[in-house]
Amino acid sequence: MWGVIKHKTQSIRPAFSAIRHFSSAAKEITVREALNTALDEEMSADPKVFLMGEEVGEYQGAYKISKGLLEKYGPERVLDTPITEAGFAGIGVGAAYYGLRPVVEFMTFNFSMQAIDHIINSAAKSNYMSAGQISVPIVFRGPNGAAAGVGAQHSQCYASWYATCPGLKVLTPYSSEDARGLLKAAIRDPDPVVFLENELLYGESFPVSAEALDSSFCLPIGKAKIEREGKDVTITAYSKMVGYALKAAEALAKEGISAEVINLRSIRPLDRATINTSVRKTNRLVTVEEGFPQHGVGAEICTSVIEESFGYLDAPVERIAGADVPMPYAANLERMAVPQIEDIVRAAKRACHRSVPLAAAA
Amino acid sequence: MSFTATKFAPSPLPLNSTTPRSNDKPLSFSFDHSKTNPSSSFLGSTRKLLRFTALAKPRAQTRASTPVADVLLHQTSNLLITKEEGLELYEDMILGRFFEDKCAEMYYRGKMFGFVHLYNGQEAVSTGFIKLLKKEDYVVSTYRDHVHALSKGVSSRAVMSELFGKATGCCRGQGGSMHMFSKEHNMLGGFAFIGEGIPVATGAAFSSKYRREVLNEADADQVTLAFFGDGTCNNGQFFECLNMAALWKLPIVFVVENNLWAIGMSHLRATSDPQIWKKGPAFGMPGIHVDGMDVLKVREVAKEAIERARRGEGPTLVECETYRFRGHSLADPDELRDPAEKEHYAGRDPITALKQYLFENNLASEQELKAIEKKIDEILDDAVEFADNSPLPPRSQLLENVFADPKGFGIGPDGRYRCEDPKFTEGTAQV
Structure with missing residues (x-):
């Protein structure tokens, strides 16, 4: 099931307080550190928060997200579980029924398929079925999306899968600020949250403000972030694709096209207001996602x-998504199966240029 | 225990019918679990322990001291119950039986809908176990959950109204037959998928242990009962949770209501080794086999299993051999079960058996039992009338309770949270 666990060797600051003393704006931390400190602070703030999953304890996390937490909080709050996704996801849900706040780590979200019954049926629906008597404050988190060279079963995006289900909140952090603010919000939230990280972002560093490093920092769930302002075309993206969209925007700027990049942050609830406001300004939309195109996040944004x-659109909506195939293994095919920066640039140009002749003709 | 391992039994299962139930042979069981888990720390593996097992020889000692699951019989001349207890048990079983009969009647009258799974015949299990619980203890059930909810103290009115889909139901009509929740009674729901409830129950047991040992709540000694059937015992979640419950010594009792049939699949045709109780010792916990048509035997076993859990000695697997007198659900034509088999179990009706015991031991008179039946009849007539006269859930309820935090519906076109839109509570908002 699990072949090679990639050991990333970036050092993780053992205690958050050490970071706080550097309050200058130039401070950079990796997404891994952001997640680690967010978990650490929330566990420290609330004894009802505990972490469970495979290899989260003694191994320090398959991706080292939970590094140092076992030493700090002990095996009763950082639980190494057997390889039993259905079992431990359900145990987490049961523990949440009466007010504990479990954080359930899936080694990758691909394995959440074994536990999807508990995420959908036991977690998402209980508050409704019990008429509000039983809320389920739980976080399911782990790396999601296309990884590299691991084939079809270990490489896909679950954003639209979970976002279709009422009762769930689905968050997709991109930067270190996102990771900290959204994970802390997810843990404090009274509802079940699916928290989709990205393996390839864990080692990336992002500048973070002093505010974002404060232990009280938290981001609102359901609010997108405009990462880059622009006026000619709106590009929506989440998780790793935000980085791609920003790079595409840079390339477009060189050609005189000003792209506005929206980091969705939250797939459910979806910040339709921010998206529509932006589209009404730019009159063009490109959606970017790593997942399959059919019934995907882009489809939902397009509908919205x-x-x-509708009346504000000057060009058909362009949708960039993963190819409509299981992820191939061969590196060249794999590259074709996921969106690339050039794809986004091309789509944005199509959206912009297609409208020009029409406008000229009018 | 005349359960044979023969896969293709030519005739209906003999079950326990040849063993007369006797009040002079109460069941008890004991074993020393301390040897199996030398570390008393909260949750199993510490780094030290891992190293130890890596260096040491395979964990043969675990096998050697694996608890033996035999039910030890010993002599005592005492009665199994007092008069008050006897009447309480009788009342609860009658309530369960009559309630389900009333459900069938109401279903055929079109008052309730969808899947309705009735509990007739299995009352000894629900009553035998749940009546021993404290209010703080948890019950996690299956789709056949009405009677578990009733035994746990949820009112007939609340359960009947829920079945009628009315706003006065225990879940305001949002749960339905297979999803009875009551926070007040620590009834953590009926789960409609096979095996789904077991991890949730194990998690509830985990929360008790966490509260006691991490949050230092000294009174957190709640016990969780997980009810499920024979069909579930072939599902992976059953094994996953037996393992983790034993590993972490969780205060839980796994109660198998083996009614021999998973819809139309005979237990013997579905299970390589049909003696489910044997799977307990395989995970280092006691496995007990008990006649599930005898409430007093069930109660004896339940008492020890629940106390064991409360003492912090870990989980127990109890297999109750029972039988459902009706089809799997009211939609099941029930054509595969042999009429002779049904006849046989009808003759072992747990309510009749309790009645007989009460009479034989002069614990109750015919009159007293009749009075109980009359009382239950009245309660149920009242419940039906209450449910019938109750209002349907209002339109505004449609959007309530999807999230504990209504902001989960996100931000509307006006830039404010959708839940702040007045139309939201009127049920006319677009979401």
């Missing part, structure tokens, strides 16, 4: 824009 801002 067509419903609410």
Whole structure:
């Protein structure tokens, strides 16, 4: 099931307080550190928060996200479980029924398929079925999305899978600020949250403000972030694709196209207001996601824009998504199966240039 | 225990019918679990322990001291129950039986809908176990959950109204037959998928242990009962949770209601070794086999299993051999079960058996039992009337309770949270 665990060797600061003393804006931390400190602070703030999953304890996390937590909080709050996704996801849900706040780590979200019954049926629906008597404050987190060279079963995006289900909140952090703010919000939230990280982002460093490093820092769930302002075309993206969209925006700027990049942050609830406001300004939309195209996040965004801002569109919506195939193993095919920066640039140009002749003709 | 391992029994299972139930042979069991888990720390593996096992020889000592699951019989001349207890048990079993009969009647009258799974015949299990619980103890059930909820103290009115899909139901009509929740009674729901409830129950047991040992809540000694059937015992979640419950010594009792049939699949045709109780010792916990048509035997076993859990000695697997007198659900034509088999178990009706015991030991008179039946009849007539006269859930309820935090519906076109839109509570908002 699990072949090679990649050991990333970035050092993780053992205690958050050490970081706090550097309050200058130039401070950079990796997404891994951001997740680690967020977990650490929330566990420290609330004894009802505990972490469970495979290899989270003695191994320090398959991706070292939980590094140092076992030493700090002990085996009763950092639980190494057997390889039993259905079992431990359900145990987490049961523990949440009466007010504990479990953080369940899936070694990768691909394995959450074994536990999807508990995420959907036991977690997402209980508050409704019990008429509000039983809320389920639980976080399911782990790396999601295309990894490299691991083939079809270990490489896909679950954002639209979980985002379709009422009762769940689905968060997709991109930067270190996102990771800290959203994970802390997820742990404090009274509802079940699916928290989709990205393996390839764990080692990336991002500048973070002093505010974002404060232990009280928290981001609102359901609010997107405009990562880059622009006026010619709106590009929506989440998780790793935000980075791609920003690079595409840079390339487009060189050609005189000003792209606005929206980091969705939250797939459910989806910040339709921010998306529509942006589209009404730019009149063009490119959606970017790593997942499969059919019934995907882009499809939902497109519908929202067509419903609410149809009259503002100057060009058909462009949707960039993963190829509609299981992930191939061969590196060249794999590259073709996931969106690349050039794809985004091309789509944005199509959206912009297609409208020009029409406008000229009018 | 005349359960044979023969896979293809030519005739209906003899079950326990040849062993007369006797009040002079109460069941008890004991074993020393301390040897199996030398570390008394909260949750198993510490780094030290891992190293130890890596260096030491395979863990043969675990096998050697694996608890033996035999039910030890010993002599005592005492009665198994007092008069008050006897009447309480009788009342609860009658409530369960009559309630389900009333459900069938109401279902055929079109008052309730969907899947309705009735509990008739299995009352000794629900009553035998749940009546020993404290209010703080948890019960996690299956789709056949009405009677578990009733035994746990949820009112007939609340359960009947839920079945009628009314706003006065225990879940305001949002749960239905297979999803009875009551926070007040620590009834953690019926779970409609096979095996789904077991991890949730194990998690509830985990929360008790966590509260006691991490949050230092000294009174957190709740016990969780997980009810499920024979069919579930072939599902992976059963094994996953036996393992973790034993590993972490969780205060839980796994109660198998082996009614011999998973819809139309005979237990013997589905299970390589049909003696489910044997799977307990395989995980280092006692496995007990008990006649599930005898409430007093069930109660004896339940008492020890629940106390064991409360003492912090870990989980127990109890297999109750029982039988459902009706089809799997009211939609099941029930054509595969042999009429002779049904006849046989009808003759072992647990309510009749208790009645007989009460009479034989002069614990109750015919009159007293009749009075109980009359009382239950009245309660149920009242419940039906209450449910019938109750209002349907209002339109506004549709959007309530999807999230504990209504902001989960996100931000509307006006830039404010959708839940702040007045139309939201009227049920006319677009979400």
